[in-house]
Amino acid sequence: MKKAKYIIKKMTAKLVKSCKNLKNVNLISRIVLAVAAVMMVVALGVVLFYKTPLHEVICNPEQHNVVEVKSGDTLSKILGNEGFSMRDIDTISKTLKTEANFTTLRAGRDKLDFIRPSENAPISKIVIINGPWNRVEIDCGVPGTWQCQKVEIERDTRIAYKEGEIKEGSSFYLAALEAGVPEGIVIDVYDLLAFEMDFERDIRAGQKFYVVYEENYNAETKVDNGSVLAVSFDALRGNVQMYRFIKPDGHVGYYDENGNGAIKSLKRTPINNAKITSSFAGRRKHPVLGFTRAHKGVDFRAPTGTPIPAAGAGRVIARSFNRGHGNFVKIRHNGTFETLYAHMSKFAKGVNVGTVVRQGQIIGYSGSTGLSTGPHLHYEVIKNGVHVNPMTVKLPAIDNLDAKNKPLFIEYKKGLEEKINILKTDPKKIVRLKDEEENKENKK
Numbered sequence: 001m002k003k004a005k006y007i008i009k010k011m012t013a014k015l016v017k018s019c020k021n022l023k024n025v026n027l028i029s030r031i032v033l034a035v036a037a038v039m040m041v042v043a044l045g046v047v048l049f050y051k052t053p054l055h056e057v058i059c060n061p062e063q064h065n066v067v068e069v070k071s072g073d074t075l076s077k078i079l080g081n082e083g084f085s086m087r088d089i090d091t092i093s094k095t096l097k098t099e100a101n102f103t104t105l106r107a108g109r110d111k112l113d114f115i116r117p118s119e120n121a122p123i124s125k126i127v128i129i130n131g132p133w134n135r136v137e138i139d140c141g142v143p144g145t146w147q148c149q150k151v152e153i154e155r156d157t158r159i160a161y162k163e164g165e166i167k168e169g170s171s172f173y174l175a176a177l178e179a180g181v182p183e184g185i186v187i188d189v190y191d192l193l194a195f196e197m198d199f200e201r202d203i204r205a206g207q208k209f210y211v212v213y214e215e216n217y218n219a220e221t222k223v224d225n226g227s228v229l230a231v232s233f234d235a236l237r238g239n240v241q242m243y244r245f246i247k248p249d250g251h252v253g254y255y256d257e258n259g260n261g262a263i264k265s266l267k268r269t270p271i272n273n274a275k276i277t278s279s280f281a282g283r284r285k286h287p288v289l290g291f292t293r294a295h296k297g298v299d300f301r302a303p304t305g306t307p308i309p310a311a312g313a314g315r316v317i318a319r320s321f322n323r324g325h326g327n328f329v330k331i332r333h334n335g336t337f338e339t340l341y342a343h344m345s346k347f348a349k350g351v352n353v354g355t356v357v358r359q360g361q362i363i364g365y366s367g368s369t370g371l372s373t374g375p376h377l378h379y380e381v382i383k384n385g386v387h388v389n390p391m392t393v394k395l396p397a398i399d400n401l402d403a404k405n406k407p408l409f410i411e412y413k414k415g416l417e418e419k420i421n422i423l424k425t426d427p428k429k430i431v432r433l434k435d436e437e438e439n440k441e442n443k444k
């Protein structure tokens, strides 16, 4: 721009100078010349100022025609509508299949962009837009030959931080939505914290929390949310923290502040190394009652007085006696799992209905109370109200970091916390996880 202005200024000066020199020419000629000079300057100005856009409009008027895939549409039908011959349609379909492993278009989701280098020119490129981050580009090289490639759009992943507090009579769900946490992320957080707390019974007014998660941008437009990166919750038995961490081998897990697997799960055998004396069975002959009846748990050999640890963190929902189970404790771990421990000789001190227990916390001592032939632990796992086999039920894996990965995790967590602190003071600031990786690369 500056250059253009300079040129115009110089040209004007030159023209004025040359006009002054034409002293012999009459007034009309002078006026005509002056007008011509002004017009020339204006024309030059226009050309210089608008050089780039004019050039684009004239030389590169790429034409786009975006077609949305509707119910009943097929690739052949859409290509046919665009005027492709049967032979071209066949070639394009085959190329898509062999080079991009692409076979079906999804109605209501996928779009096709037909691109012509200029108006009335044949279509030179087809872009299948399938999802916010995926494209399949089909280029026409030599007329009649098509090449295709899958293109993944690079995500600009930014870190979002939302904090909140449980209000009187509210739930974590409502408080999180109120804090601006997207619903999908709230559900992920539920799953993460499910073994740490009971969202129905462990929620109190005044509990503070924060959720850190990924937001994916394409240019400056937010497209979707990624994973939960960190969670902090002031639970009844103290602050619970979880961090997402990717091991160098690509394995993704959530860990507490010390690098222990944050997803606590249940232990299949509450007492370590205890021998199974009777397995879970839909039906079996009851040793005392003598008739056939289901065995809804697993029996472990345990001399009277053996401490019985809770199989997972949770809340005691029963501490009682009945004829069959004798002294028993039942723990609710989350919305899905409950465990029951029977035939206890006595309960552990401080374990009552409502007590929040940690995984491994002693809840009682083995014995032979109730319908029992000898001291043992009868252990039941109840999933969604149905007794399941503790030895085979699918449980989230307990995954602690080893000596090699722990220091990497601690370093990563330090970096993430620094970013969280930046967002705590300025939640609108653009912060990326990647920045750190880039800096690390630079340091090497």
Ligand SMILES: [Zn+2]
Pocket (backbone or CB within 6 Å): 278, 295, 297, 298, 299, 377, 378, 379
């Ligand atoms: Zn049993």
